[in-house]
Amino acid sequence: MQDQISATELAIKAYQKLKEVDPENELLKWMDSDDVSDEDFVKKFWDKKDPPEKFAGSMVSMRVETNYYLAVKKELKDKFNIEI
Numbered sequence: 236m237q238d239q240i241s242a243t244e245l246a247i248k249a250y251q252k253l254k255e256v257d258p259e260n261e262l263l264k265w266m267d268s269d270d271v272s273d274e275d276f277v278k279k280f281w282d283k284k285d286p287p288e289k290f291a292g293s294m295v296s297m298r299v300e301t302n303y304y305l306a307v308k309k310e311l312k313d314k315f316n317i318e319i
Contacts, residue, residue, distance in 0.1 A: 239293045242300040249307035249319055256315050262307050280306070 250266045257263075265271055265279060280299035281287050287295040311317040 239297045239300075242297040242304070245304040246300040246307075249304045249311070252317065252319055253307050253311060256311070256317065260310065262303075262310055265303060276303075 246266070250263065253260050254263055265276055277287050277295060277299050280302040281295070282302055283290075283298065287299075290298075308319055311319060
């Protein structure tokens with residue numbers, strides 16, 4: 236449970252920083268667009284061979300939120316030289 240909470244906190248922190256420096260960035264839509272469903276989010280950021288349905292929901296959430304965080308972290312570093 237704590238891993239899932241930590242992943243959520245990291246994803247939100249990264250999202251907020253990116254929104255602060257680049258409010259039009261494409262990665263922001265994954266967190267704040269009404270057009271993106273939970274399934275879309277999972278599909279975009281799931282990187283395991285087995286489908287997410289084979290895992291507990293908390294594991295799926297932790298994994299996709301961590302991957303979102305890593306994508307935003309890379310974007311911040313590459314485009315703005317910001318480390319989070």
